[in-house]
Amino acid sequence: MLKVYGYPKTRATRITWLLEEMGVEYEYCLVDFAKGESQSPEYLKINPAGKVPAIETDGIVMFESGAIVNFLADKHSPGDLIPALGTVQRALFEQWSYFTLTELEQPLWTLGKHKFALPKKYRVEDILPTAAWEFQKALKLLSEFLQDSEFVLGDKFSAVDILVAQTLRWGMSFKQPVEQSNLIAYLERVEARPARNIAISKEEALLAG
Numbered sequence: 342m343l344k345v346y347g348y349p350k351t352r353a354t355r356i357t358w359l360l361e362e363m364g365v366e367y368e369y370c371l372v373d374f375a376k377g378e379s380q381s382p383e384y385l386k387i388n389p390a391g392k393v394p395a396i397e398t399d400g401i402v403m404f405e406s407g408a409i410v411n412f413l414a415d416k417h418s419p420g421d422l423i424p425a426l427g428t429v430q431r432a433l434f435e436q437w438s439y440f441t442l443t444e445l446e447q448p449l450w451t452l453g454k455h456k457f458a459l460p461k462k463y464r465v466e467d468i469l470p471t472a473a474w475e476f477q478k479a480l481k482l483l484s485e486f487l488q489d490s491e492f493v494l495g496d497k498f499s500a501v502d503i504l505v506a507q508t509l510r511w512g513m514s515f516k517q518p519v520e521q522s523n524l525i526a527y528l529e530r531v532e533a534r535p536a537r538n539i540a541i542s543k544e545e546a547l548l549a550g
């Protein structure tokens with residue numbers, strides 16, 4: 342069975358949410374950072390970066406959440422949760438996936454790294470306002486693109502909405518204001534999908550033991 346290596350409230354939710362959308366069964370392997378499990382020799386064979394998510398399936402191990410989303414959606418839901426290769430819709434899907442990972446997420450991860458994730462001696466406090474400003478710039482662009490669209494690809498929900506919504510929620514949890522009313526409505530719409538709540542409940546249940 343497909344294995345997902347992850348931890349609650351991380352990018353691993355992108356993968357489990359997608360799998361729940363597609364009705365694909367998976368085994369969730371909890372990687373507990375606090376217990377040093379992400380740096381264990383066994384886990385470093387799965388993801389040499391010592392990060393989550395990673396997956397194990399079809400005789401391969403794979404990491405990088407964006408690539409995993411595309412692979413799993415292409416495998417289990419081609420033409421539905423991910424548009425077919427070579428189509429204009431696929432081009433748009435990729436554009437907004439890359440935008441999410443490099444423009445929207447990047448400043449959030451900069452905030453996280455320089456507030457708590459990096460070893461103290463590598464943290465640079467002065468970068469925090471710049472990262473917050475960059476996040477707002479990316480939000481503005483996303484808001485202008487979405488206008489009144491229901492989803493990134495218009496009226497059809499797709500896997501890129503999982504990336505975008507999970508990243509917007511991440512921004513809010515980092516206390517970065519998301520003030521555009523269309524983004525707030527978009528987030529509510531995407532987060533109302535039952536698959537998201539199932540994925541999160543399963544993660545929480547695992548943590549509770």
Ligand SMILES: N[C@@H](CCC(=O)N[C@@H](CS)C(=O)NCC(=O)O)C(=O)O
Pocket residue numbers: 350351352353379391392393394404405406407458
């Ligand atoms: N670009 C990677 C980033 C993965 C990543 O940084 N994951 C975080 C959790 S959301 C992590 O494992 N952090 C632990 C660390 O940096 O040591 C992806 O999208 O999968």
